[in-house]
Amino acid sequence: MKIGIVGLGLMGGSLALSLRKLSFVSKIYGLDHNTDHQKEALRLKLVDNIIDFDELCTLDVIVLAIPVNGVITSLQALEGKITETTTIIDLGSTKEAIIQAVPPSIRKNFVAAHPMTGTEQSGPGAALAGLYNDQVVVLCDLEESGTLQQETAVRIFSGIHMRLSYMHAHEHDRHAAFISHMPHVISYSIANSVLSQEDRYNILAMAAGGFRSMSRLAKSSPDMWEDIFKQNKTNLLDAIETFQNELEHFKKEIKNDEWQEVRKKMLMGNKLDQIFS
């Protein structure tokens, strides 16, 4: 099986490292609009060769590991260029807008996937061999993909030891807004709350593990996240408003010395400890 990865950053580069270990993958090709990333990916031996778009279209599997607006553009560009047996897999954080944008003539070729993994880093140098290992991958509306394409996607993701989860795109996007997209907006806002203070350097000098955890996502790539916020705008705004209500209640209870209510909220938050063991 010959696989081409479009986008040789954290996600694409890490996937290449995982695919190397699969006996059924004979060759891994790469494509990236950034020539520095092409060179780095070759130097790091993430891919065997850099190819062009025409050659990409001849491969068995095409993985789109690029920002989610680029996924839509690429799917449109692939229309009429691939054969019935080509499998296209995207790794984007949004699913509904992408699935709606797939040209009907290649809908069966396409598998919509969201591996629930990543770091705040980007670029080929950020690639990690174990990034996908034992993590969840959500496959959306899989029944709309062709049988061969379903099997190919499952074979690849199982092969790199991911835990498969099946979901409708609509449900995925709502969940992703809560578990990932809204927390990113919050992390940026925490960072900016401190960075906008006059004495920011004195404040940041006191930062320990707690602040680092809460502000880590604020280091994420604007290129990637602008597209996600655009495509999942409605669910994201809902999730932000749910959070805003929670926080406003918490604040009011502190303000009004309603300490029993404050304690209830903290005890509820503590329940996460039982869920993430």
Next chain:
Amino acid sequence: MKIGIVGLGLMGGSLALSLRKLSFVSKIYGLDHNTDHQKEALRLKLVDNIIDFDELCTLDVIVLAIPVNGVITSLQALEGKITETTTIIDLGSTKEAIIQAVPPSIRKNFVAAHPMTGTEQSGPGAALAGLYNDQVVVLCDLEESGTLQQETAVRIFSGIHMRLSYMHAHEHDRHAAFISHMPHVISYSIANSVLSQEDRYNILAMAAGGFRSMSRLAKSSPDMWEDIFKQNKTNLLDAIETFQNELEHFKKEIKNDEWQEVRKKMLMGNKLDQIFS
């Protein structure tokens, strides 16, 4: 030097482990109102002996590693029971209310310290040998402590390889609200936003590193944090409101498709990467 640690949880237990390595510390005693913690601290060899309050008062150094309201109660209980050469150090996350509550007759005995370290865990079993190593400790209003007490505190914190920082209590509390207390309230609120959803288990099944970072602090002890929120209420409310403004602007820009503004906010957040290298 004989040291007694009141409170054998994460902070007190970890301190005991660090103090063991100091040649000038001859004996480490412990006190905890929780008898299970007493037994566990002995079993884990965190302290040499469990002592009572009267014996504690005879030691060279008394460290208060308990919730911040308990620090105030303990300081009041110690009045009239210690000698001129006793050093009392607290490790609380708030400083102004504590310093205001120290009985004047033992003000010189007291050093107000806040080690900027910790985890979301609690209890003697959570104690870590390296918790204090290379972390910042903020010493507040140090000029009000006696010369011997200043020297003792500096000797201990330098001995366990902490980086010393000096600050007025008022400034400390404002900074701590931004860097630690407000982020805790946010983390509890993120956790509760998800936990209050009907399909919470499906959402949480998708949680990866990002959500885990953002919700880690929601596992923190309500006993400890209720007191901190109470003592630093004004600064905390200010910091929460600063954050609420940031988030509301971010949300409105997403809502109104002001993507250039959204991008500016993300690029600003990215600056943290240069500050925390």
